[in-house]
Amino acid sequence: MTPAAKGLRIRSLSKTYETASGEIVDALLPVDLDIAPGEFVTLVGPSGCGKSTLLNVLAGFVVPTSGEAYVDDTPIVAPDMDRGMVFQDYALFPWLSVIENVEFGLEHKGIPKKERRGIALQYLKSVGLKDFANKRPSELSGGMKQRAAIARAFAPEPSIVLMDEPFGSLDALTRRHLQRQLLRIWEEHKKTIAFVTHSVEEAVHLSDRVAVMTARPGEIKSIIHIDMPRPRDDRSEAFQRLERELYDQLDEELAKSFDFETDENPD
Secondary structure: OOOOOOOEEEEEEEEEEEOOOOOEEEEEEEEEEEEOOOOEEEEEOOOOOOHHHHHHHHHOOOOOOEEEEEEOOEEOOOOOOOEEEEOOOOOOOOOOOHHHHHHHHHHHOOOOHHHHHHHHHHHHHHOOOHHHOOOOHHHOOHHHHHHHHHHHHHOOOOOEEEEEOOOOOOOHHHHHHHHHHHHHHHHHHOOEEEEEOOOHHHHHHHOOEEEEEOOOOEOEEEEEEOOOOOOOOOOOHHHHHHHHHHHHHHHHHHHHOOOOOOOOOOO
């Protein structure tokens, strides 16, 4: 039986770093955000705005300077198998086969070998990699590696899956295909997903809501509800209107990251 999804709560969360030179850098201003159980929420914002930092706090990899993040009512203080993670660079173990990578979290949960092998094969089948189960990651293309990483994240049945630009390094066709596979798996298992991307099109295509972050130091600028049935047609007026709305908000923040000069001399 698939465990029920859990929600995420972020309350007045901030993060400050000290650089090697002793400079204090504010990565996140106080952030408040709720993600409902089973919801798909995407974080977008200019580069360096703290999207990945926030995701790493939710994963338990980074300790906030102030404020807290919760899974339901339980504070996040360390990594946990109940929160799966998918990275942009795949992060597969090169010394393990594809199926052994997918089994990794299941083994750590104490699931017997025969049972975990069956679960792993089921998830590899769902991402189209059953025939590559015994290959090493080095024998796979980038898209296939990311499919394996998605299977590994979902196989232990976490309540929450955190995804940090998982399709950012892939070509457009592979990216589109994996977006569809991800949505199919999410709709089947209804995990809570917090997703980071630089792609506005991807955010509109995938999400229930999009959280727009300000330029660094990052905070939540706005929440855009994507009130469109799936599958979504990126050529539709509704889709393009939401893209324009997001681009307008992001352009405002991107302008803060650059020192634009205005030529006031018409000659």
